Amino acid sequence: MSPQFPLTRRVFLGGVSALAATAVARPAAARATDPEVRLHWLDGRGGLHLRNLGVDLPAVMRDVARGEGIPLLDLTARSQALVEGLGEAASWPLYLTLAHDGVDDATHLSRYGAERYAALVADAVAEARSPLARFLRPGRLRR
Known part of the structure; x- marks a missing residue:
C-alpha cells in the first residue's frame, strides 16, 4: 500500500485492517502497536496525536x-509518558531538529x-510476556 495524503480515517483503517489480517494469519507472535506521539504541546501536555483532519489514529488502531x-502494545501511552516526563525542551532531541538534522520535524x-x-516497545513486549520477548537483549537499548 502506498501512502495516501491527506491521511483520512478511511485510508488509515484500510491499511491497518490489511496489516491486521496478515497478523491474524500468523498468530504466534502477532502484536499491534498504536502510534507513538508527536511532539505537540498544548496547555502543558505533550505528545498529542491527532492528525490535522481530526483522525484519532491510536483509537482506530485500538479498535482494529x-x-x-x-x-496491543500501547506505544501511544508509553511515548506520551516519555515526552511529558522529559518536558518540552528536553523532548526535542527525540525528533528531527534543525540543529542536528537540518529540519524541525515534530513527527x-x-x-x-x-x-x-x-526501548519502549521492548519493555512492552517483555511486560506482555510475548513470545517475541525471547529475542530481546536486556541492556542493549538506550533508556
Whole structure:
C-alpha cells in the first residue's frame, strides 16, 4: 500500500485492517502497536496525536486490534509518558531538529528518539510476556 495524503480515517483503517489480517494469519507472535506521539504541546501536555483532519489514529488502531483479537502494545501511552516526563525542551532531541538534522520535524524520530522508542516497545513486549520477548537483549537499548 502506498501512502495516501491527506491521511483520512478511511485510508488509515484500510491499511491497518490489511496489516491486521496478515497478523491474524500468523498468530504466534502477532502484536499491534498504536502510534507513538508527536511532539505537540498544548496547555502543558505533550505528545498529542491527532492528525490535522481530526483522525484519532491510536483509537482506530485500538479498535482494529480489539476487533481482530490481536494484543496491543500501547506505544501511544508509553511515548506520551516519555515526552511529558522529559518536558518540552528536553523532548526535542527525540525528533528531527534543525540543529542536528537540518529540519524541525515534530513527527519523525531522530536516531536517539528511535533508540528510546525501541526501548519502549521492548519493555512492552517483555511486560506482555510475548513470545517475541525471547529475542530481546536486556541492556542493549538506550533508556
